[in-house]
Amino acid sequence: MMLTNLISKRETEHKRKYPDVELIRLGIGDTTEPIPEIITSAMAEQALALSTTEGYRGYGPEQGNQELREAIASTVYKDLGVEWEEVFISDGAQCDISRLQMLFGSGVTVAVQDPSFPAYVDSSVILGQAGGLDEHTCRHANMVYMRGLPENNYFPDLAKTPATDIIFFCSPNNPTGIAASRSELQQLVDFARKNGSIIVYDCAYASFISDESPRSIFEIPGAKEVAIEVASFSKFAGFTGVRLGWTVVPNELRYATGSPVIMDFNRIVTTCFNGASNIAQAGGLACLSKEGQEALRSRRERYRENAEILLEAFKSLGGARAYGGKNAPYVWVEVPREGRGSTPSSSRRSGWELFDEILERSHIVTVPGIGFGPGGDGYIRVSAFGHRGHILEASARLKALLMP
Amino acid sequence: MMLTNLISKRETEHKRKYPDVELIRLGIGDTTEPIPEIITSAMAEQALALSTTEGYRGYGPEQGNQELREAIASTVYKDLGVEWEEVFISDGAQCDISRLQMLFGSGVTVAVQDPSFPAYVDSSVILGQAGGLDEHTCRHANMVYMRGLPENNYFPDLAKTPATDIIFFCSPNNPTGIAASRSELQQLVDFARKNGSIIVYDCAYASFISDESPRSIFEIPGAKEVAIEVASFSKFAGFTGVRLGWTVVPNELRYATGSPVIMDFNRIVTTCFNGASNIAQAGGLACLSKEGQEALRSRRERYRENAEILLEAFKSLGGARAYGGKNAPYVWVEVPREGRGSTPSSSRRSGWELFDEILERSHIVTVPGIGFGPGGDGYIRVSAFGHRGHILEASARLKALLMP
Structure with missing residues (x-):
């Protein structure tokens, strides 16, 4: 997929620029928790x-x-x-x-x-x-x-x-x-x-x-x-x-x-x-x-908690609006340039701008919303399917960010 | 698939007619030998x-x-x-x-x-x-x-x-x-x-x-x-x-x-x-x-021997022509009505006729050649992917057949 290629290209460039930094990948919606042994x-x-x-x-x-x-x-x-x-x-x-x-x-x-x-x-x-x-x-x-x-x-x-x-x-x-x-x-x-x-x-x-x-x-x-x-x-x-x-x-x-x-x-x-x-x-x-169903429940709960952690972290960014998380482990985020309030197009960040800014300043990979259709522009999608440690680290980095 | 349905319908009818007979299925080309344990x-x-x-x-x-x-x-x-x-x-x-x-x-x-x-x-x-x-x-x-x-x-x-x-x-x-x-x-x-x-x-x-x-x-x-x-x-x-x-x-x-x-x-x-x-x-x-390759070789050899057994059995039928078997575990058979020699269309059995005759008289399921295109009519396909016991039993039944 074109989008995946564009994201990995930026990832590679970022790693070259910051070779010692630990990148956190909240991009692709891929599961990370092991499958219960009964299964x-x-x-x-x-x-x-x-x-x-x-x-x-x-x-x-x-x-x-x-x-x-x-x-x-x-x-x-x-x-x-x-x-x-x-x-x-x-x-x-x-x-x-x-x-x-x-x-x-x-x-x-x-x-x-x-x-x-x-x-x-x-x-x-x-x-x-x-x-x-x-x-x-x-x-x-x-x-x-x-x-x-x-x-x-x-x-x-x-x-x-x-x-x-x-x-x-x-x-x-x-x-x-x-x-x-x-x-x-x-x-x-x-x-x-x-x-x-x-x-x-x-x-x-x-x-x-x-x-x-x-x-x-x-x-x-x-x-x-x-x-x-x-x-x-x-x-x-x-x-x-x-x-x-x-x-x-x-x-x-x-x-x-x-x-x-x-x-x-x-x-x-x-x-x-x-x-x-x-x-x-x-x-x-x-x-x-x-x-099997019992074993899967706690696994799912874990991802849901991850989503809550990320939702809260993004909401703490100045002016950000974050959606989702409650019924699916995705968080959908918009961060207007001008802080809280309305988002006239002049003050909107494109999804790629937001993607780049989050990557540059917090070393977190997301997905620019434009990958999901023209209506997704201005947003990023953040996956909560990561390991808890990474989610907590991402949250700490986001909370330390002051988005201009 | 239409053909599969037609075959199972005939199978079911046959079992109703001959409830005590052991049917040998040499129809669908499905493997039967276990997979080597190393795999x-x-x-x-x-x-x-x-x-x-x-x-x-x-x-x-x-x-x-x-x-x-x-x-x-x-x-x-x-x-x-x-x-x-x-x-x-x-x-x-x-x-x-x-x-x-x-x-x-x-x-x-x-x-x-x-x-x-x-x-x-x-x-x-x-x-x-x-x-x-x-x-x-x-x-x-x-x-x-x-x-x-x-x-x-x-x-x-x-x-x-x-x-x-x-x-x-x-x-x-x-x-x-x-x-x-x-x-x-x-x-x-x-x-x-x-x-x-x-x-x-x-x-x-x-x-x-x-x-x-x-x-x-x-x-x-x-x-x-x-x-x-x-x-x-x-x-x-x-x-x-x-x-x-x-x-x-x-x-x-x-x-x-x-x-x-x-x-x-x-x-x-x-x-x-x-x-x-x-x-x-x-x-x-x-x-x-x-x-893995070594273990698979003997398994493949087994199917190839099966094909030889079936090829020989079909060749023993009066006037039958049987092909294949050497390079793939399928045998392709035509049995003209008039015994050896040429097969003018008047003397040809259709694939279904041959299928029915083999099923009726030897309780062996095959596939009529018409299922593989118009050029397949007059033939049956016989799969050698069965267990050796069934192949030997099929061979014995075929050799006892006298095709008119």
Whole structure:
């Protein structure tokens, strides 16, 4: 990714300039806490079983092992009436997003939150849905950008949003860390129903929700007729390198022709995918056991506390506004040049300026918000997925900063 | 897959009709021999390391761990000058075939061997390259079918093949089990160079080659300028359920514009994929160690002997012609109705007829050749990836058969 390259280039330059300084990386949203042993043991056992005649397994179903599909349906979607046949096991949310894009094809119109996780736009570009990029506005001609603003909880103004075939919606949102409320999601579902849109609901951070915000789009009445949910073990269980996720395509979701979307997705999965690793799937099953869930809870709590520490540290910067942290381990920060109060564009720092200033003065790597869409400019995203020691050190450095 | 469903339906009916008979499944090409312990131990160790602070790893590079990429470059492509940066680790060949299709997009023309592994046509259909299906000829309007015939070693007649942007070529071929010779592959490379085509060379079965046939397209002079190679640990190491493969995109491969294909593939991999499971990658590295390769050799030998047993058994059927087996654990069989000699179409059994007859009379499940393209009709594919006991029992049943 271009952005990653630009960030590493600046990192390298910084290390050359300050060879003795310890850099703290709060950029990429990568997990750092070990996976609970009850889960890794299950994977090790599955791996060893593959060297025995009784335990050896070859191809599994492309849609995933039934046991894991059932466990997801009965634990994650306990009271939501999701059938195990509607759950497709994947090797991660990002991979399923592009498999969904293959399902939709190049002839659809697509809306994304602005800011949001760049994989939606990037995969739209690859499929040929996006249209040309305007270098000045950083927008693709054929994409609909649903701008989020802090005063609206980063929920888009749907009254001003044109109808599209597909709506990518990420909650809790990456990068803002903000979860949509129940009434906001109800508006979104109603909007999609009215327009005949399909919502691709990315809830990769759902397990971090600490308030009453819905953890699944299927908590919203009517959602099964308009939404696909993409979920992941990556952040939930530290499986970023193990690779495991799932996607729910409800039987109720139909094209305008009446034909069920699940049949087409099944075709994509059986043609373009051959199932997630059986070892990772054994790990997923252990995550959903009572003991696994218990072990993961404290791990998640740790990241959440990290986010609180960072949120507080950024809020201490003169004039800074910091969002998120409560329902996802991301903090989303804006620091106007002129101190507290309004931020007319003359006094705004661009995201890169803020990135550079924080890097230069506190040796902390973040991500400039522009990487998440034009609406992200002026912000940085800070990841709370680091080790506690680094988070505390970052907090101390930030608190010592006096932003002009 | 339609075909799989049709086969399981017939299987279920057969079991209802003959509840006490032991069915032998030589259909799907799935491995059955356990993975050597030296390899599963490496995976178990990697899994357990993820529960320690020192051993935990999150996201790896989307292109795969450098150590594994280097090991593939230096062992599989020892004298062929493949750089580790040209090797992309995948979760299997089938997945990378569809990522390559995303790279090519819908606007390309595509040629496939007939018969061949159905994923090429199926993914072309999904991408919109294939055009409508003629139900009578079983051909898609926009695909070029390169017919293989036994008298030509199943190598297509290139003089009669129209130029296309993309050529999928599988050697050793699934389903025929036949590997292309060096001079045939040289013809193919020359043909692609002349026409500006890109060859997608699928060598998932290369490790089974027992004669002088090339194991990599890059053994052919000039291939790096026209070919991408898709390879897999699935059959090589029994990783069908573990999920690991790789694709080589040479730096020398350029579009007509001069722009390198590897840059675009890198973009697809970083946007639509997030790397293979780190546990599977640890297993891949163990496969390529000296001890790992040694342990895999005897396992492979076992499948090859199975293929010989089946080849001989089928050859004993009156008038049958059986191919393959020597360079891939598939046997490709035709049994004319009229006994030995020529097979005018009146005397040909269709693949389904042959499938049904073998199932009915010897309780062995195979795959009708039509599943691999119109050129496969009249044949069945028989997999030698079963346990030795089943292969011997199948052989005994076949030898007792008198085909009319």
